[in-house]
Amino acid sequence: MTTNNNKPWPYPDSLDALIASPQHHKLLFENEFVRVLDTLIPPGETTAIHTHRYPASTYILSWSDFVRFDDEGNVMLDTRMLEKKPGPGAANWVEALPPHVLQNVGTQDIHVISVEQKIEKL
Numbered sequence: 247m248t249t250n251n252n253k254p255w256p257y258p259d260s261l262d263a264l265i266a267s268p269q270h271h272k273l274l275f276e277n278e279f280v281r282v283l284d285t286l287i288p289p290g291e292t293t294a295i296h297t298h299r300y301p302a303s304t305y306i307l308s309w310s311d312f313v314r315f316d317d318e319g320n321v322m323l324d325t326r327m328l329e330k331k332p333g334p335g336a337a338n339w340v341e342a343l344p345p346h347v348l349q350n351v352g353t354q355d356i357h358v359i360s361v362e363q364k365i366e367k368l
Contacts (some may be wrong), residue, residue: 257345272286279364280363282346285356286288287312287350288308289354291350292347299368300342301340301341301363302362302364303360305335305337307334307358308334309331312349312350313348
């Protein structure tokens with residue numbers, strides 16, 4: 247398989263978020279252009295290691311601080327260190343993500359809708 251920039255995706259399909267962490271990622275819609283995911287991570291929970299092969303536009307339904315670790319346990323992002331945090335109703339762009347684990351270290355659900363872009367920009 248390839249990514250949306252036609253480069254081979256170097257990670258196995260078994261690490262796809264829907265396969266590796268199905269308790270936290272649900273498929274809402276998919277066609278040849280996009281894949282829409284509903285991600286819900288309750289406080290205190292940690293996802294299984296997984297990837298997101300496509301870049302995505304995300305919409306935050308509820309926010310909580312989290313720590314994202316790479317596949318070797320190194321911190322990729324700790325939102326507690328951000329000066330400005332997004333909240334419900336915020337939208338942003340996220341590039342494809344290599345293998346990672348996300349831990350909800352806050353007190354609220356992390357609930358995000360992601361529209362993954364499966365094709366190259368026109």
